[in-house]
Amino acid sequence: MKTEALNKCLNVITNWRELDDAARNELTTIKHRFGQNFIEPFRRELSENMITQTTNEQNSIIIFYISELNRASSISESYKSIEHRDIDFGELGKLKGIDCKLESDADDWFLTFVHFLFILLYNELQIVCNNYQIPFLEICKERGFALQLVNTEPSLENDQRMHSLSAEKSKKAQVLPDIVPIFTPEYIPQIFDLLKGFFSQPHQDELLKILQTGGNASKCLLFSDSGSRLADAFKQLYDCDIIKGCQKKELENWIGQNFQYRHRDKVTKFTPRYLNDIISSNKDKCQKPILNIKLEKATGNFIISKV
Numbered sequence: 688m689k690t691e692a693l694n695k696c697l698n699v700i701t702n703w704r705e706l707d708d709a710a711r712n713e714l715t716t717i718k719h720r721f722g723q724n725f726i727e728p729f730r731r732e733l734s735e736n737m738i739t740q741t742t743n744e745q746n747s748i749i750i751f752y753i754s755e756l757n758r759a760s761s762i763s764e765s766y767k768s769i770e771h772r773d774i775d776f777g778e779l780g781k782l783k784g785i786d787c788k789l790e791s792d793a794d795d796w797f798l799t800f801v802h803f804l805f806i807l808l809y810n811e812l813q814i815v816c817n818n819y820q821i822p823f824l825e826i827c828k829e830r831g832f833a834l835q836l837v838n839t840e841p842s843l844e845n846d847q848r849m850h851s852l853s854a855e856k857s858k859k860a861q862v863l864p865d866i867v868p869i870f871t872p873e874y875i876p877q878i879f880d881l882l883k884g885f886f887s888q889p890h891q892d893e894l895l896k897i898l899q900t901g902g903n904a905s906k907c908l909l910f911s912d913s914g915s916r917l918a919d920a921f922k923q924l925y926d927c928d929i930i931k932g933c934q935k936k937e938l939e940n941w942i943g944q945n946f947q948y949r950h951r952d953k954v955t956k957f958t959p960r961y962l963n964d965i966i967s968s969n970k971d972k973c974q975k976p977i978l979n980i981k982l983e984k985a986t987g988n989f990i991i992s993k994v
Contacts, residue, residue: 867901919973
């Protein structure tokens, strides 16, 4: 199991007083979002550790992460005074306002950033547990996790509150959620394992992210084979109800927004007609499918295998 990104975060939490100026600047300099040099590697590493594991192994990994964070909070003196702090997270994860009742010095100021990093790590664990249907709060309580140090809402609302420009507006107005494909969490590791070989390493990370969230990739991902093979894979998943939460037309739009494919050594964009013919009709049946899905009658579960 990889722990390099986790250890980097834990080092800040436990040894924050001994960090040099360069290390402090890496945490507190805000370009796009606070702590991005720590959180993004942590998120990728955690996903890689979870993706190919069984349910029991995934639970063990979460317990390990919780234990490490709990150990770090116990060792660090920083959390003895957290109850004295009133932090306004502001926009884009910035610490807009800091009200410290302790003596206001450089260490005290930096401590607030350390605490905020701790909250972000906690939120990332919550998100992963939501995706894999792992009872995160129950595990926290069993392991004696310091829940009083963080917001214990078991949802994505905390992450959205920290990172979204429109967070405050969303509290005042009820907005219907975006319609996105929802991949059944228990099948995501199998789907990712079968598809990842058709994408470059940088694009594999993005692929995993959008399979987990149903959101859009930061850039169009290149599928290194015929577009009909990728479209057929998503069609099979939809027909078996492994992809939920959207209609076929919306799934077609999502594929067109997030993927390209190779055709005669050229990068080609999916067109609405091309996707419709594969996913919503039987006009263009894939001659060389990537995967095959069978229902296991004894368990009622689907088995996704490579063709």
